[in-house]
Amino acid sequence: MPLIWLRVAVAFYAVGLVYSLLLLGKRGALLAKVVEPAVGFGLIFHFVSLVEYTVLVGRLSWASINYSESLLAFVAMVVFFIFFVGYRSTSLGIVIFPIVFLLTFASAVGQHPVTFASPALRSSWIFVHVVMIFTGYAGLFLSFGASLLYLMQERALKAKSSDGLLSKLPSLQTIDDIGYNSLLFGFPFMTFGLIAGSVLAIEKFGPLFFADPKILLSFIMWIVYMLLLYTRWNSGWRGRRAALLATFAFVIALGVWAANSLSRVHRFPPL
C-alpha cells in the first residue's frame, strides 16, 4: 500500500516538475493555479506513504535507501512549504520540484523495479535514454558556446573597439537568448533522459545504482544545469558569471564522458 500512495505523490510532484520547466521558459502562468494544490496533495500522499511504511516495518528504517530518498524528498517539500507560507512565492520550487520528483521517483521505482517485457523493449528504452541525454548535452554545449560569444561581444563593447568582430557578432541580447533558450530546450531532455536511465539502472543494479561514478556525476551535472537555469531565470546572470557556471557544467559533462572507464553500467564493448 505505501508504494501506491508514493506513486500518487510522484504523479502530483510531476505537476511540480512540469511547472518548474514551464516557469523557466516564462510560461509558468499555464500551471500557476494548479501547482500549489498539486504539490500540496503530493505532500499529503507522501506523508501517508511514509507513515504507513514506518508502521508496516515497525520502526524508522534509515538503512533502506528507498526510505531515505523518500524521507529526504519529504523534508525538502516541507521546507519548501514553510518558505511558501512565509513568502508566498513558488520560485524556490523551480529547484525543489525537480529534485523532489527525482528522489521520490527513484524511491518508488526502487521499491518495485520495472521489468522489461522483452529485450527489444529494453533496447528501445536505452535508445530513448541515450537520445534524450545527448539532446540535453547538445543544449548545454550550445549554451556554453553562446556564453563564450557573449563574453567576446561584451569585451568588444566595453573596449569600445569598432573592429570587424564587433560588427559581425549578433547583439548581446540575441546571444543571451540563444544561450538561455538552448539551456531551456536541453533541460527537459536531460531530466527525462536521466529518469529513463534511472529506471534502467534500478532494474539492473537495484536501488544503489547511483553509486556508479558516471551516474553520480550525471546527477551533479544535472544539478549544475538546473542552477545555471535558475540563476539566469532568477537573477538574470549573464556574461562572466553565467560563462563561469556554464564552463563548470561543461567540465563536469566532460568528466561524465571520461567516467565511462570507471562505470559498470556504461562500459562500451572494446572495438
Add this chain to the structure above:
Amino acid sequence: MNLIVIGVNHQTAPVGVREQFAISEARLPEAVKCLASQPGIEEAMIVSTCNRVELVARANGSNVDLQACLQKLYGFDPQPFRKYLYEYRERDAIRHVFRVTSSLDSMVVGEPQILGQVKEAYATARAVGAVNSQLDALLSRAFAVAKRVRTETAIAMSAVSIASVAVDLAKKIFGNLEGKSVYLVGAGKMCELAARHLAAHGAKKIYVGNRTYERAAALAAKFNGEAIVFDQLYDTVDRADIVITSTGAPHTIFRKEHGEKFLSRRRNRPMFFIDIAVPRDVDPEMNKLDGIFVYDIDDLQQVVASHMSDRRVEADRAEAIVQLEVDKFLARLQTLDVVPTIVSLQEHLETVRQAEIDRVRGRLGALTPEQEMAVEALSRGIINKIMHTPITTLKSAARESSESTTVIDLVRKLFNLRDVRKAEADEETVSEKTGAQR
C-alpha cells in the same frame, strides 16, 4: 581684420581637458561680455559645445594675445593646457570658422547640430552686444558657406550623427529596440535628438528627468513620455534600458555604486549609458560593471571614426568650397573698405573724360590755351558734380556697416567697375570645375 580664434576641440584635447574649458549655457553671456571687454578686443563670441570650445575675437591691432585673456575668463592658469590649444589668425581663422560651421571639423563630419550651436552662440554674443560689424559679416558668410556645403556636397546625406551611432550601439546590446525604454537625464537638444532617433527605431517608453521639472514635462510631452521629478532620479533610472545624460552638472551624477544598485534592481538586465555631457555625468568606472555599458562623447567618436573614410571624398569637395569661400570673403573684406571703390570710380570717370576729350579734339580744331583750360574745367566740373553723390553715399555707407557691401556692390555695378567683373569671372570658372567633378 585682425581676427583671432583660439580653442580646444575633440581632436586636440581629451574630454577631461574640454571639461575644463566648457562654458555652460547659463554662464555664456557673462563670459562673452568678459572676453569682449578685454583690452585690445573689439568684438568677440564664444562657441562652447561638448566637442569644442572656440573663442573668436577681432582685435584692434595684430599683437593682441588672446591666450592671456584665458586666465581672466576661466580663473585658472591656462599654461598647463597650452599644448591642447590651437590658435588661428586672419586667413586661417576665417577658414577655421567656416570649417566649424560647415561641420567639416566635427567629430561626425557633416552632422547638422553644429550649425545650430554656432548660430545660438552668435545670437548670444549679439544679445550682449559683443558682436558688431565685422564678426557679423564673418558669421553671416559662414552660415551661407555651411548652407552651400550642405546643398552642394553629399556630406550631410551620409552623415552619421552621434545620435545614430548611439542607436547602432544600442542595437549591438539589445538586438532591436522594440519595446525598450529610454531615460533622458537633462532636457538638452542633443538628448532630444538622440531620443528621437531611438524612438524612430522602436524604443517605446521615454522618461525625462530634469532639474527644472517644467522643461522635463515639456520635452516628455513631445514624446508622449513621462516627466520625472529630479529627486527621484536614482529610484527611477533603472526602469530604462538606455540612459542618455546631458546635464550641465559640474560633477558626475552616476557612479559605480549607483550602477550596482541599478543592476540588482534590474536583475542584471544590461543598461546602456550614453553620456553626451561635458563635463561627464557618468563615472567611467561604471563601465567596469558587468552588464553596464558606458559610452561618453569621445568613445562615440571612436566608433564614428570608422565611418569617416567613406566620406573622405565628399569632405574633400567640401574643403574646396570652404577654401574658395575664404578667398571670396577676404576679397570682400578688402572691398568693405570704400576707398578703393572711390579711387576706382574716380579713375574710371577720368578715363571716360579723357577718352571723350580725345574723341572730340579733332572736330574742335586747334584750341587756345584758354579754350583748352575751359574744356578741361567744364568736363572736370561735370564729372565732379556727378561723382559727388555716389562718393558721399559710399562714405556714409561705410559708417553703416550693414549697408556698405550693398552700396559698394551697387556703385561698382552701376559704373561697371572692373574688380567685380573679375571676381565673378573667377567664380564661374571654379563652379564649372566643381560641376565637372561631380
